[in-house]
Amino acid sequence: MKNLEKIDIFNFDLENGKQKPYIPLFFQQFGQAIGSAPVVVVNHALTGNSNITGENGWWNDLIGENKIIDTTYFTVIAFNIPGNGYDDNLYNLISNYQDFTIRDMARIFWEGLFSLKIDAVFSVIGGSLGGALAWEMTVLFPEKVENLIPIASDWKATDWVIANVLIQDQILNNSNDPIADARLHAMLLYRTPQSINQRFQRSKKGNLSVFQIENWLTNHGLKLKNRFRLSAYKLMNHLLKTNDITRGRKDFLSILKEIKTSIHVVAVDTDYFFIPDENRETHNLLNSTKENVYYHEIKSIHGHDAFLIEFAQLAQILAPIFNKQKQQSYVSA
Known part of the structure; x- marks a missing residue:
């Protein structure tokens, strides 16, 4: 850096x-x-x-x-x-x-x-x-x-953005694992059903019962939690609606x-x-x-x-x- x-x-x-x-x-x-x-x-x-x-x-x-x-x-x-x-x-x-x-x-x-x-x-x-x-x-x-x-x-x-900012804010202020949980929701806003479906095709991780899409989302939440502050997420999300x-x-x-x-x-x-x-x-x-x-x-x-x-x-x-x-x-x- x-x-x-x-x-x-x-x-x-x-x-x-x-x-x-x-x-x-x-x-x-x-x-x-x-x-x-x-x-x-x-x-x-x-x-x-x-x-x-x-x-x-x-x-x-x-x-x-x-x-x-x-x-x-x-x-x-x-x-x-x-x-x-x-x-x-x-x-x-x-x-x-x-x-x-x-x-x-x-x-x-x-x-x-x-x-x-x-x-x-x-x-x-x-x-x-x-x-x-x-x-x-x-x-x-x-x-x-x-x-x-x-x-x-x-x-x-737009009203759509404001609505999703509210959902994110509720997650960030009420979840027991706020950054990771908010990221799960956000990732589905940032991608499309077509992109997700094409990439994972209902596949599972090894012989486990966990779907690859679940693993992918969980990892995104964990990665953000490890590098991003809750205070930062709350602020950046709030700025979107202003x-x-x-x-x-x-x-x-x-x-x-x-x-x-x-x-x-x-x-x-x-x-x-x-x-x-x-x-x-x-x-x-x-x-x-x-x-x-x-x-x-x-x-x-x-x-x-x-x-x-x-x-x-x-x-x-x-x-x-x-x-x-x-x-x-x-x-x-």
Whole structure:
């Protein structure tokens, strides 16, 4: 793991009016030195972290030397959502996780960028929760973001998302084994019946009476319990339902029609969590008022998690965005 760096944020006012005297913001930097190259901000998903490339990097297929997001050309910044536990210190939000919103986290990320003397970015990109955070970051400072790339995500929490957040919250607060049990439910949201059925085909583990699907789910729950804090899970899950770029603002089109940022909406055709119909509607609405809005769709049997599985398709979608920037710079140089 690349060394974590820390930014100290003091007297931060939350959206609900409360103030946090101190918030440590941990991050990792990859690629070129700050100030020497275009900046790409990568936002992690619910159980993710800032370790996006290198040893155990969760997006190694897309980020690194001579890859789609090329660290020989770009400066890549990945923040940890405060409270996600990756910093491995005592700071957590277990007692007041419901005080925080995605908008708070987006403002915290911008505080971090400004403290690093980064005033504008080539792209903000993220999957799932990270994509929702990318939407909010862009709306906060649209003049500072050249490309918004939300993947398997949405600009608002639908009733379906809110309902599942409630179920997860109930499990996390009432189960005797909260992280593992919540993960069992979540995994079935992240995949599809077709994906599960095709993979396991009602097979059993050896001569035991345990089905392979049961073993697979149990192992996912155990793995997450061994690396993730309960306070982090509660917070990240809660943030999902606070996602709404129109809250306290104008309507969706009024907010975005004046934004010059290029918007690349990436959906998964079988996503049962952030369903593609919502993303298509977003594109159709924006397309009526903006020229630089694009819709891309990953075709996969695997559902929501396809953004962590179908790397070849995702690379093909992202390549024109990042390669164009590199080519333009080479020409101007």
